[in-house]
Amino acid sequence: MPGRTRENLVGFNTIVVKEITRVLRIWIQTLVPPAITMTLYFIIFGSLIGSRIGTMDGFDYMQFIAPGLIMMSVITNSYGNVVSSFFGAKFGKHVEEMLVSPMPNSVILLGHIAGGVARGLLVGMVVTVIALFFTDELKVTHPLVTLSVVFLTAVVFSLGGFINAVYAKKFDDISIVPTFILTPLTYLGGVFYSISLLPNFWQNVSLANPILYMVNAFRYGFLGVSDIPIGRAYFIIGIFIAGLYSLSLYLLNKGVGIRD
Amino acid sequence: MKALSIRNLNKVYRNGVVALQGLDLSVEEGDFFALLGPNGAGKTTAIGIVTSLVNKTSGEVEVFGHSIDREIELAKSCIGLVPQEVNFNQFEKVENVVLNQAGYYGIPRPLAHERAEKYLRELDLWGKRDDISRNLSGGMKRRLMIARALVHEPKLLILDEPTAGVDIEIRRSMWEFMQKINSEGTTIILTTHYLEEAESLCRHVGIIDEGRIIEHGRMRDVLRKLSIETFVLSLKQGLGSAPQLDGHAVRYIDEHNIEIDVSKEQSLNKVFAMLSSQNIEVLSMRTKTNRLEELFIRLVETKKQRNSA
Numbered sequence: 001m002p003g004r005t006r007e008n009l010v011g012f013n014t015i016v017v018k019e020i021t022r023v024l025r026i027w028i029q030t031l032v033p034p035a036i037t038m039t040l041y042f043i044i045f046g047s048l049i050g051s052r053i054g055t056m057d058g059f060d061y062m063q064f065i066a067p068g069l070i071m072m073s074v075i076t077n078s079y080g081n082v083v084s085s086f087f088g089a090k091f092g093k094h095v096e097e098m099l100v101s102p103m104p105n106s107v108i109l110l111g112h113i114a115g116g117v118a119r120g121l122l123v124g125m126v127v128t129v130i131a132l133f134f135t136d137e138l139k140v141t142h143p144l145v146t147l148s149v150v151f152l153t154a155v156v157f158s159l160g161g162f163i164n165a166v167y168a169k170k171f172d173d174i175s176i177v178p179t180f181i182l183t184p185l186t187y188l189g190g191v192f193y194s195i196s197l198l199p200n201f202w203q204n205v206s207l208a209n210p211i212l213y214m215v216n217a218f219r220y221g222f223l224g225v226s227d228i229p230i231g232r233a234y235f236i237i238g239i240f241i242a243g244l245y246s247l248s249l250y251l252l253n254k255g256v257g258i259r260d
Numbered sequence: 261m262k263a264l265s266i267r268n269l270n271k272v273y274r275n276g277v278v279a280l281q282g283l284d285l286s287v288e289e290g291d292f293f294a295l296l297g298p299n300g301a302g303k304t305t306a307i308g309i310v311t312s313l314v315n316k317t318s319g320e321v322e323v324f325g326h327s328i329d330r331e332i333e334l335a336k337s338c339i340g341l342v343p344q345e346v347n348f349n350q351f352e353k354v355e356n357v358v359l360n361q362a363g364y365y366g367i368p369r370p371l372a373h374e375r376a377e378k379y380l381r382e383l384d385l386w387g388k389r390d391d392i393s394r395n396l397s398g399g400m401k402r403r404l405m406i407a408r409a410l411v412h413e414p415k416l417l418i419l420d421e422p423t424a425g426v427d428i429e430i431r432r433s434m435w436e437f438m439q440k441i442n443s444e445g446t447t448i449i450l451t452t453h454y455l456e457e458a459e460s461l462c463r464h465v466g467i468i469d470e471g472r473i474i475e476h477g478r479m480r481d482v483l484r485k486l487s488i489e490t491f492v493l494s495l496k497q498g499l500g501s502a503p504q505l506d507g508h509a510v511r512y513i514d515e516h517n518i519e520i521d522v523s524k525e526q527s528l529n530k531v532f533a534m535l536s537s538q539n540i541e542v543l544s545m546r547t548k549t550n551r552l553e554e555l556f557i558r559l560v561e562t563k564k565q566r567n568s569a
Contacts, residue, residue, distance in 0.1 A: 004333060007366020014363025018356075093347035097408075100311045100341050101364035102333035260273060260305075260314045 004102070011103040012111050019085060019115025023122065030081070030119060031126060034073045038127045041069050042134040045192065057194050057225045066131040066138055067219040068191030071153065073127045075186060075211065076178065078120030078154040082112050082161030083174045090165065095258055105252040109162065109245070116158025117151065124150060139222065145230065146221030152237045153214040157182075159244035166248070166257045185211045190219075195227045210236055261324065263289045263338075263416045263447040264310065269319030271305050271471070279305040281471040283319070287449060287464070289415070292442045294458035294479070295451045296552075297468035298560055303451045304344060306468070307420055311341045324415055337365065340414030342405045344421045350394035354385060357393055358408050365412035372411065379407040382437065399430040406434070416447045423454060435461060455553040459483070465552070469560050483555060488523050490548040496541040505534045519548060 023030045042062070050061035057064060089095040098108050131138055140146050160177075168174045189211030195203050206212050207228070217233035220226035226233075251257070264287040271280040280302045287293045297303050308314030310321055312328065321328045326335040348357045355376055362372030380386040383403040388396060393404060402422055409417060419438070423431045431454075438461060442448050452458050458465065458479075465482050467475040475482055498515035507526065511519040520531060535542060548554075 004366065010366045010368055011364050014360055018360055089349070092349060093345065094349040096313055096343065096347045097361055098364055099313055100336060100339070101361070102336040102366070103364050104333065255315050259312075260308065 008103065008107045011101070011107050012114070015098075015108070015111025016114045016118065019081070019112065020118050022085065023081065023115075023119045030077070031123060034077060034123045035126050035130060038069055038073055039130055041065075042130065046134050057196075057223070059223055059225070060135070062135050063138070063223065064194075064219075065192055066135055067222040068189075068215050070124050070127045070131065071150065071215050071218045072186050072191050074120040074124040074150055074154050075157045075214070076182065077123040078116040079157040079161040079164075079178060079182060081119040082116035082158045083165045083168070083178075085115060086112055086162055086165035087168045087171075087174050090168075090258060091171075099258065106249060109248050109252060112162055113155060113158040116161055117154040120154035120157070121150065124154075141224035142221045144221075146218060149214065149217040149221055149233070149237070152234075152241065153218070156210075156214070156237060156240045156244065159241065159248055162248050163244065163251065166251045168257070185209050186215075188212075189215045190227060191215055210240060213237065261289045262322070263287045263291065263324060264449065265320075265322040266306065266310070267320040269306065269309065269321065270317045271302070271309065271314065272317050279471055280309075280317075280319075283468070283471060283473060285466055285473055285476065287416075287447060289324070289447055290442075290445060291447055291464050292438075292462045293447075293449045294462035294465040295449055295468060296455065296458060296465060296556060297451075301468045302471040303468055304420060305471075307341070307418055307449075307451070311339055311418065312336060337412070338415045340409035340412065340417045342402075342409045342417070342419045342422050344424070346401050346405065348393055348401075348404065348408065350392070352393055353389065354391050354393050354396065354404060355380065355389035357404060358411050361408045362411045367412055375411045375413070376407070379410050383407045384433075399426045402426055403430075403434070406437070410441070414446070416449070417441065418449045420451050421453065422450070423452065423457060431457070455556060459552040467556060467559055474559055475555075479552075483552060484524075485555065488521050489554065491520050491522060492546050492548050493518050493520060493535075493542050494544045496543050497539075499540070503535070503538050503540060505531065 045065060046062035050065070053061045055061065055064075086095070089098075128138070160182075164174060164177050188206065189209050190206070195206045195212065198206060213228055213233040213236045216226040216228050217230055217237075220230055264285065266283055266285040269280050269283040272278050283302065283306060285295075285306070295303055295306070305314055309316045310323065310328070312332065321335075323335040324338045326338065328335045352360070358376040358380065359369070359372050362375060363369075367375065376389075377386065380389055383406055385400060385403055385407060388400065393401070396404060406419075406422065422438075423434055426434065435457065438448060438450070450458065450462060462479055464477065465475070465479050466473050467482075475485075492513070495516050495518065499512070499518070500515070502510040502512035502518055504510070505520065508531065509521040513519060522528060522531060532542065
């Protein structure tokens with residue numbers, strides 16, 4: 001709304017600060033579990049099994065999987081933050097505090113997306129630090145690609161988490177998508193292997209998995225190698241952001257799941 | 261100026277329940293207005309539509325001249341809402357509940373801190389500001405919702421049963437507080453099941469039933485429509501049956517208590533004279549129910565009888 005830019009910025013900051021404070025306040029639930037899980041991945045797949053695998057695309061297996069594991073934690077945490085926070089607000093009815101206020105729906109949406117991105121990136125940093133303990137060298141070949149891809153991917157999955165929260169009616173509903181869709185797609189998205197190892201048919205099937213593009217683009221930022229063209233990865237991420245943002249805003253404007 | 265103007269408001273829920281049927285209501289700026297009605301009459305739905313928590317099916321709503329269809333942000337910025345159910349994050353600290361709400365209304369942090377302190381002090385919650393809000397008592401939670409609703413200093417405060425389940429001492433202090441902010445210029449719309457509360461606080465009243473306004477006007481004019489009042493008299497000497505009083509229905513409760521209906525054209529002096537002539541001495545007298553309650557019950561029952569006929 002024209003003339004309310006400053007007020008809207010205050011509203012946006014309020015949501016972001018509230019979300020980040022929540023993440024830090026419950027750090028045992030938000031920061032510690034991904035750190036432990038990723039440490040186990042690095043120990044089992046990197047140190048124990050990885051040493052027998054040898055190289056992948058010309059890199060140590062540990063170096064190869066590190067970007068994928070960082071991306072995996074960013075995806076699950078940005079999604080998980082928004083879905084749990086917004087569903088929690090619906091469940092506890094304090095979403096009404098925002099709905100009665102003059103904040104436009106776009107600000108409510110962007111505030112929650114920013115909160116999800118913040119948690120995704122925070123966990124990503126924690127996992128990166130852990131990766132440094134297990135790899136001799138974690139070089140960043142294309143820093144801008146690395147940062148932009150991780151940021152944009154966190155935006156995509158924060159939006160996904162928001163839509164899940166809008167439709168969720170009970171706590172079970174916020175774990176169905178992560179368990180049955182997100183996790184399989186992430187595991188099959190080239191985190192642990194290069195799709196060049198797959199038969200042609202399964203390579204083509206893998207190309208339908210959007211997470212493959214995000215993981216590979218991120219790996220390209222670190223190692224300079226990718227199974228797919230980087231431009232296509234940006235295009236697909238862009239399409240997802242535009243589509244999911246439009247859908248989220250439409251749902252908020254219609255009041256789906258939040259207004260009678 | 262009208263603080264709230266509702267015209268031909270309709271709401272049909274997805275399950276087919278018709279909550280509002282052409283509701284018309286207006287509240288003047290500065291008024292203390294009671295919106296009354298039985299459970300399920302449509303009060304909370306109407307408030308939900310005004311505050312954007314419920315989508316309307318059709319109709320027009322304006323808040324201080326701002327349409328909720330065309331100037332929703334301006335309309336919302338005029339309203340403070342104290343809902344029926346607790347709806348703040350119960351894991352937040354008390355002060356943060358108020359500060360976050362201020363942020364949603366675009367109030368910068370320094371000013372939000374000032375206002376939070378002002379209203380938490382006025383509602384006797386400042387000492388609890390660092391407590392987790394879940395740990396507050398029921399009355400404190402209601403007062404916290406009032407502080408939260410006032411932090412952006414709205415021109416229209418809507419209180420949906422703010423004193424439900426609150427003990428009488430806190431209720432009275434909340435009444436004083438509401439009267440104070442109303443005298444300072446805030447328009448108040450109050451829904452309550454304590455009709456004594458509505459009668460003593462409010463200047464205008466609207467009674468809603470089955471999604472329509474069935475009575476609307478100044479409190480004293482509406483009460484004047486009550487043609488019969490019932491009084492309960494406590495008697496000094498015990499009686500075996502109800503005494504006969506010309507022109508009055510008298511009902512026997514027990515040997516020391518009787519009920520007498522008195523219409524507004526009849527004089528209480530005559531009632532006492534007739535009782536004295538029968539050597540019946542009255543020790544005390546009270547109205548059987550609150551006058552507004554009486555009117556409310558009669559209006560709703562009359563409507564039900566008309567519908568069933």
